[in-house]
Amino acid sequence: MFKRCPCPPVTDASGRRKNCPRRHGSWYFAHDVRDPSGKRRQLRRGGYDSAADAREALQASMTATGQGVRVQDQRKTSVADYLEGWLERKKDSGRFRPSTALNTHQHLRDYWIPLLGHYRLSDLTVDDVDRALASIRKEGTRPKPLSAESVRRIHATLRAALNDAVRRRVLQYNPAALAELEPTRRPKVRPWEPDELGAFLDHAAAHRLGVLYEVLAMTGLRRGEVVGLRWADIDLGKRVLWVRQSVVQVGYDSVVGTPKTASGEDRRVDLDEATVGSLIAHRLRQDEARAALGEAYEDNDLVFPREDGAYLKPEVVSKTFHKLVDAAGLRKVRLHDLRHGQASIMLAAGVDMTVVSKRLGHSGIRITSDTYTHLLEGVGRQAAEAAAALVPRGSTARPGVDQLG
Structure with missing residues (x-):
């Protein structure tokens, strides 16, 4: 360790330079390392206020390099450089959904690079991430502060990027993984009651x-999944469809990709008889429209295309839904609540939670349980009564309600 300051050098009796005793300047450290090519060189760091700070940093640096952290990247890479490189690698991997890539780019551009980009990657601390998160919670990019769930999604982007840095041995640990986040709760969903759903479907039928919308309500498919549904994915005779692709909107473009989760891909969804009848009638009308347009019809084998056969924009499905809801004079709900409504109806009918989870294509049953727990009160009571009815009891051992006190 040594100190640098503007004072002239002072040496001891042996001719060795002495550290300046005055309380100014900065402390530095240096130690030998092996770079990624195996060559030996010296690593230097400075700017510490005291010898104790420099000693602590020296020990941390020697520990990190001893564990294989790449010191060359440590010295030269800024947080902004690493995040931009990480995003490009993710895009090139081919495993990045277009909508995920768009959101990730927005998180880096609007939040993490402006707030943390100027730091050296190796100098980033948990405190730095905590301060950035506090700023995001307070200001965001909208007239009102961002919700805890939005902040959590933004944080997840940084955590994923720095996890990659740890995996590549560029960082010793992930400071984002240790940052404090506000607790969040899944909002209670309030889908339409069966009579409300029936009124909407009757109104929208023409x-x-x-x-x-009938397929959405009766299958629980996501918006992108129903927009990407093809006739080749439906077997009307066996009353079943398979979810094999999804359409997401990226800017003004509709992009075809895989479903949101691995468990949702290529999943089987059984159809009720009424929905199959509606699909048969829909196909007949579609065949007539195709014949009328002739070569002008763009045949993508889609169940729900635009009038000319091209891919329907997902946002059009949502906007049309809200217009129909207003025209029907019904309680306002989101399009996604049709999916929640399917889960609600199935749970009320006593369908097992595992079956509901697989039908919806959730990545795990915990998501299904956390989202719909408040809908299970009546179902749980029915299950308790059904289980008790299976246990034979003598009449004297079963007191009536009027005997309980």
């Missing part, structure tokens, strides 16, 4: 997209 609309060109009426059958699309």
Whole structure:
């Protein structure tokens, strides 16, 4: 360790330079390391206020390099450089969904690079991440502060990027993984009651997209999954469909990709008889429209295309839904609540949670349970009564309600 300051050098009796005793300047450390090519060189760091700080940093640096952390990247790489490189690698991997890539780019551009990009990657601490998160919670990019769930998603982007840095031995630990986050709770969903759903489907039946909303409500498919549904994915005779692709909107473009989760990909969804009947009638009308347009029809084998056969934009499905809801005079809900409504109806009918989870394509049953726990009160009571009815009891051992006190 040594100190640098503007004072002239002072040496001892042996001719060795002495550290300046005055309380100014900065402390530095240096130690030998092996770079990624195996060559020996010296690593230097400075700017510490005291010898104790420099000694602590020296010990941490020697520990990190001893564990294989790449010191060359430590010295030269800024947080901004690493995040931009990480995003490009993710895009090149081919495993990045277009919508995920768009959101990740926005998180880095609007939050992490402006707030943390100027730091050296190796100098980033948990305190730095905590301060950045506090700033994001307070200001965000909207007139009102971001919700805890939005902040959690933004944080997840940084955590994933720095996990990659740890995996590549560029960082010793991930400071984002240790940052403090506000607790969040899944909002209680309030889908339509069966009579409300029936009123909407009756009102929407005459609309060109009426059958699309019926399929959403009766299968629990996601918006992108129903927009990407093809006739080749449906077996009307066996009353079943398979979810094999999904359409997401990236800017003004509709991009075809895989479903949101691995468990949701290529999943089987059984159809009820009424929905199959609606699909048959819908196909007949579609065949007539195709014949009328002739070569102008763009045949993508889609169940719910635009009038000319091209891919329907997902946002059009949502906007049309809200217009139909207003025209029907019904309680306002989101399009996604049709999916929640399917889960609600199935749970009320006593369908097992595992079956509901697989039908919806959730990545795990915990998501299903956390989202719909508040809908299970009546189901749990029915299950308790059904289980008790299986146990034979004598009449004297079963007191009536009026005997309980």
